Amino acid sequence: MFHFDYTIWFSGFSYEIRTFLIAMIPISELRVSIPIAIKVYHMTPQAAFFWSVAGNLIPMILILFILNPVAKFLSSQVRLFKVFFDWLFEHTRKRGIKKFETFGSFAVFILTATPIPLIGGWTGPLAAFVFDVPIKISLPLVILGCATSGIFVTLFTLGLL
Secondary structure: OOOOHHHHHHOOHHHHHHHHHHHOOOHHHHHHHHHHHHHHOOOHHHHHHHHHHHHHHHHHHHHHHHHHHHHHHHHOOOHHHHHHHHHHHHHHHHHHHHHHHHHOOOOHHHHHHOOOOOOOOOOOHHHHHHOOOHEEEEHHHHHHHHHHHHHHHHHHHHHOO
């Protein structure tokens, strides 16, 4: 089984940068970076929260701003990218359609704030793109959702939830 040892990969960086980089990795995101920062690196909960949310927001914001032009360009140039983006967008539609029917644009917040791997984090900005939520609406929802997820993970890591 594949094992990603964060401590070896990022050993040349400060704990803050390690936390930031771990939070940028899909699937693990801040759900892994906060517990590692607090339990392994012995960072304060506030520092763990800050560096994790900052690291997690970078790819989310990039998804909101550049996914559309990048996906269109790559899909038009390479068939493999077209197949990948078609799958990704269909997968996101299936995961988000009921939430969007129920909550409208607020579903972006719900999807981003859900601290469960493969459900939240990057799914929120992807859903915003797939369901054509304008940037001026989706960006604050993604930022708020990421911070909310960070709060839940931090409290859980500290044993307060």
